[in-house]
Amino acid sequence: NAGVTQTPKFQVLKTGQSMTLQCAQxxxxxxxxxxxxxxxxxxxxxxxxxxxxxxxxxxxxNGYNVSRSTTEDFPLRLLSAAPSQTSVYFCASSYAIxxxxxxxxxxxxxxxxxx
Amino acid sequence: RKEVEQDPxxxxxxxxxxxxxxxxxxxxxxxxxxxxxxDCRKEPKLxxxxxxxxxxxxxxxxxxxxxxxxxxxxxxDSKLSDSATYLCVVNMPSSASKIxxxxxxxxxxxx
Numbered sequence: 209n210a211g212v213t214q215t216p217k218f219q220v221l222k223t224g225q226s227m228t229l230q231c232a233q234x235x236x237x238x239x240x241x242x243x244x245x246x247x248x249x250x251x252x253x254x255x256x257x258x259x260x261x262x263x264x265x266x267x268x269x270n271g272y273n274v275s276r277s278t279t280e281d282f283p284l285r286l287l288s289a290a291p292s293q294t295s296v297y298f299c300a301s302s303y304a305i306x307x308x309x310x311x312x313x314x315x316x317x318x319x320x321x322x323x
Numbered sequence: 324r325k326e327v328e329q330d331p332x333x334x335x336x337x338x339x340x341x342x343x344x345x346x347x348x349x350x351x352x353x354x355x356x357x358x359x360x361x362d363c364r365k366e367p368k369l370x371x372x373x374x375x376x377x378x379x380x381x382x383x384x385x386x387x388x389x390x391x392x393x394x395x396x397x398x399x400d401s402k403l404s405d406s407a408t409y410l411c412v413v414n415m416p417s418s419a420s421k422i423x424x425x426x427x428x429x430x431x432x433x434x
Binding site for chain 1: 326329331357359365366367368369372410412421422423424425426427
């Protein structure tokens, strides 16, 4: 029962470095999304996708890129990391899309520190 | 104005107490509402969906007030294991679905 798998779980970067957070789900969900969680801020939506080849911006998309070439994978790219991107990142997927919203299934999170 | 707002708490209540949280949302066209629970350093997990007629799941009751644009969560006979952060979740209708979380309400149950 893999569900939603995120890698890596922990990462330390230097300012200006690039990296990709990987997210894969094996539930054949059309909807996938990335959130970041900072203390006192709750989860904020970065980008989301309603199917392969379709992505859209969330609340805080600046500094992040995404692509969705397959139903299973939804990587999040940081092109030039900044200390403000230090956060916990969660990937989530759901079987339903608008106008219905189904349960979101989350990965275990990726803790990113940018020095 | 934030799209989904919650009282951050923390709420600190004794075991056995009843506690209620409210959450307000800004988009009157939102159609789906949920409460999620998040334990410390863990991922959020669905607690319950919120239906127009209100719904109950054991000690938990969720209600929706569309006129005032808020949802509520009531926990009766609280247990130590209910200590967590409770997140209000609302979809933002557009050409595709944006699912927005409130900042969460921290609940701590004391013996």
